Amino acid sequence: QEGMPQTLSSTSMFTPCGFSPHLHTSKEGEQGGLIFQDGNLTSASLDALIQHLIPTTDYYPEKAYIFTFLLSSRLFIEPHELLSRVCHKCIEQQRLDDPVLDKARIRKFGPKILQLLTEWTETFPYDFQEERMIGHLKDMIHRIAPCDEAYWKKMNQLLQALNQKLATLSHGQEGIVKISTAVSDKLVAFKTKPPSIQREILSVCSDPYTLAQQLTHVELERLSHIGPEEFVQAFVHKDPLDGTKVWF
Secondary structure, three states: OOOOOOOOEEEHOOOOOOOHHHHOOOOOOEOOEEEEEOOOEEEOHHHHHHOOOOOOOOOOOHHHHHHHHHHHHOOHHHHHHHHHHHHHHHHHOOOOOOOOOOHHHHHHHHHHHHHHHHHHHOHHHHHHHHHHHHHHHHHHHHHHHHHHHHHHHEEEEEEEEHHHHHHHHHHHHHHHHHHHHHHHHHHHHHOOOHHHHHHHHHHHHHOOOHHHHHHHHHHHHHOOOOOOHHHHHHEEEEEEEEEEEEOO
């Protein structure tokens, strides 16, 4: 991709977290394109970071790494392209294109890739509003499902949970729009008829503490519909002099 950094520094992208023991180094060093210092990942190429995300038959990335990378990587690569590259690497490394699959090997790998996809859909469901994201997900399941019928059931559960999550988020967004409109109307009414509106509020709840508590519940319910990726995107702007470059 044009404009993509060759090496990503953890100072702007990651917070310290644990990693698989076989990748730890006590001093500064490099392993598999990942540069560590005092056991913490400090920088790496994008390809190396993607590889570190991908499970194998005997490796699964730390939960903290999965969340951090999926959240921050969208600054450098779009989610659909990231998932495409993850799936491509899995197909290549696990030989999922072979006419005859190594079923014993796939049964060790299958639960891990399903877990990664599940975590992705649960944590960043908005990414899967795109049809191509669902396409990559289904393609991966179809490739490993012949080795274990249980993978079909897992896929259906994953898709049902994702659809329910997206429906809930969509309903929440619609509710916010309706409430915003209602609030605007109330503000107009409040300015034109303040005494009646004030009496209405007092009739609903005369205790300031209880009223504040209930307003907090409403605020938190609304905030729960905001995904972490939205906060990241809120701080990203395109460089007006260079349409391919982002700045913070």
